[in-house]
Amino acid sequence: MFKKENGEEIETIIGPSVQVEGNFVANGDIIIEGTVSGSIKTEKNLRIGDEAKIYADIWAANAIIAGEVQGSITIKDSLELTNTAKVFGDVKTKTIIISSGASLQGKCLAGEEKRSKGEKIEDRPKVVIPKEKIQPLSEKIK
């Protein structure tokens, strides 16, 4: 998901000595090793390091979480919680990988949003059989 650090794709790094407060929005990939409170939003990838502390709601396309997150997480495609991850909040994603040792305390919705519609019997269109006029036998013989 992420290129090597000397590659060009990683655009934002928040180091362990830095604290960010507010609505953090980035256009590219984000790596967080420090503390963030508020919200984090990116249309690309997010990696949260094992020493990071996040008190924020998260929106991203893909995410790997190794640190502590207190807040809801909404991921468009893939979310991975490593064995050191601690998540306190609701998670919504398409696919999720949870390593053994990871902690997740919250509601988890994983998978496609669309589901095939189940039909109730009452909802089915009723087949109407046209009623024929029943003629008395005496008239038919005539």
Place this chain on the structure above:
Amino acid sequence: MYLYLYDSFLNNNKKYNSLLAKIETRLTDLGIGGKIYRLSPLRNVNELLADEVRNGVKTVVVVGNDKTFTQIINAVAKFDVLLGLIPIGNENKIAQMLGISSSEEACDTIAARIIEKVDLGQANGTYFLSNITVASGEVTIECENKYRIKPQNKDQVCICNLRPLFSTGQGLSNYFDPQDGNLEILIEPITSWFENAFRKSAQLKKSVIPFKKIAIRSKDSLSVVTDGQRVLKTPVEVEIVPKKLRIIVGKKRMF
């Protein structure tokens, strides 16, 4: 029409006389000779440039080092002229970034006229090409009125447009592009030589955050140095001015 600005350290310095003669001959051979002005602390560069631009100068070439170049940028950015560099002496890292390795090669580069538009930073109205350094202290950086960044007191805070010229930012060179329409905040803890020896672990401690507009505030008044030249005091507002400067570059430029 060309205007050549010679730095004051070249004045009456026998060490550079033969080199300057060589450069002038080469420029004449290439047909790009022009007016020569020798800078001095008493001469106002802004007035000089205003007069020369009015007289038809289209290209200004700085003859000197990084210090000369960054000093001139603040004046040149106010006019619609092309900027070139002939590096002389030590401290010529900007020339390397522009793809100019020697004084002789610079003459050919200027004649070849490969032109690139680069972004400039602006701090409280002062233009800068390379970077801004903030003195260590309790600093808060407000980014585009959306979020605040609080580095630790011991962190070194630098706002970069070009790749950092000094030891800072090692291993992070790909993040700094003067044509991407962003400036970058580089925050790194001041580390000992022992920690620096393990560069990988040191690199992970650095922060790089791109932005278009920020405000640097502090409790106490701290000094902010633009391009190692001009000293401002906090609070300082910094923003990107995209494609502000037209510059002559070599083929081996680093952006």
